[in-house]
Amino acid sequence: MAGMKAFGFLSFGHYALGNQAGPDAAQVLKDGLAIAQAADEIGVNNASFRVHHFAPQGASPMPLLGAIAGSTKHIEVGTGVIDMRYENPLYLAEEAAALDLLSDGRVALGVSRGSPEPADKGWEAFGYTAEADNGADMARAKFESFLAAIDGHGVATAAPAEKQYPRMYRAGTPLPVFPHSPGLRKNIFWGSGTNASAEQAAADGVNLMSSTLVSEADGRTLGEVQAEQIEVYRKAWKEAGHDWTPRVSVSRSIFPIVTDRDRQLFAASATGKDQIGSLGEGTNVTFGRSYAAEPDTLIEQLKADPAIAAADTLLLTIPNQMGVDLNVSILQNFAEHVAPALGWIPATEGPATGYPID
Structure with missing residues (x-):
């Protein structure tokens, strides 16, 4: 398990509102497309985008992802x-399958x-309710429905023949959503911040994604916490007996300093260690450090990160x-x-695949 196989970028899609300085929403979307197209030419493996609601960031990713997929050759x-919490799981399954195809x-x-x-519970404005204050119960139920739908299981039943138009099914026949993409399950990642959610992702049979923060703050580095999560995940995957090899993705803020402009823009961004903070849910979290250095130094720093060594995919957060x-x-x-x-x-040499489960 030595070294990553793929790298990509993760854009948070921030844009300016009103009289604020910076690009507006239209420009950010067009920039995201242009960055992905250029990245495809370089051989970058992945173009990913953050999804946030009620904030000046990307909220509805499928149009952008479709535009990128239709204008590139290799990049994920x-x-x-x-x-x-904000999704109709069956509609998301239809969209995801169409994008995959x-x-x-x-x-x-x-x-x-x-x-x-x-x-404040913004998902309620979208028409959804939950028992848990953070909506975790609803998110879990929707995820299970989403997985069932992308796997092709029946999620509705056919109407009596006289009520069907066109008449296609015997009454009571279980109906899946369409289209169906047989390989889609292998392209789904669960965003995990804890060992428990990593273990659950393995049980569910989906890939693992861990970002630039984790819901642990015990003095260990982000890389150490994530490496443990990856170990827990792979052990649980093996115990579950799935018949394919999963992938693991981690994210970092990394700025190679190659030119004087790079040094002027990014040298001050480097932080010597991870930070402890809060996301407002009553528990502390570990935020990953920012890396900004000459390539030789960066290589040594990143090789020393146990999570990067254990993962197969590294996403660079970019200042979009x-x-x-x-x-x-x-x-x-x-x-x-x-x-x-x-x-x-590079993506031009083949698709990214996970590490074998020992």
């Missing part, structure tokens, strides 16, 4: 992550319960507000000067 399109399987769709947000050229240069610098030393296999 994905999310990090879709908040299941359109892209020839180039999908890495991350979903989860979702993180704290500006709205700074435009296409700058973000493409970050990806180009990482591809040319850092990624090969970490075990990178």
Whole structure:
């Protein structure tokens, strides 16, 4: 399990409102498309986008992901992550299957319960209710419905023949949603922040995604906490007896310093250690450090991160507000000067696959 196989980018999709400085929503969407197209030419493996509601960020990812899939050849399109509390799971299953078919399987769709947000139970405005204050129970139920739908199980029943138009089924026949993409389950990731949710993801038979923070704050580094989660996940996967090899994705803020401009823009971004903070749910979390250094230093720092070593995919969080050229240069610098030393296999050489489960 030495070294990552794939790397991509994760855009939070921030945009400016009103008289604020910065790109507006339209420009950010167009920039996201342009960055992904350029990344595809470089050989970057993944283009992922954050999903947030009631905030000036990306909220409805499928149009953008479809545009990227239709205008690229190799790069995966994905999310990090879709908040299941806001979703109709059957409609999401239809959208995800269509995207998977359109892209020839180039999908890495991350979903989860979702993180704290500006709205007070904003999912209620979308027409959904939950028993748990954070909506975790509803998110879980929707995720189970989503998995059943993408697996092709019947989720409705056929009407009596005289009520059908067109008449296609015997009355009472279980009906799945359409379209169906047989390989979609292998392209779904659960966004995990704890050992328990990582273990559950393995039991569910989906890939694992861990971002730049975890719901642990016990003095260990982010990489150490995530490495333990990955170990728990792979052990649970083996015990579950699934017949395919899963993938594991982690995210980091990384800025290779190659030019004087890079040094002026990013040198001050480097932090020497992870930070402890709160997301407002009553527990502390560990936020990952930001890396900004010359390539040789970056390589040594990233090799020392046990989670990067254990994962097969690394996503670089990018400052999307700074435009296409700058973000493409970050990806180009990482591809040319850092990624090969970490075990990178460009997308042009084949799709990313997980590590074998020992």
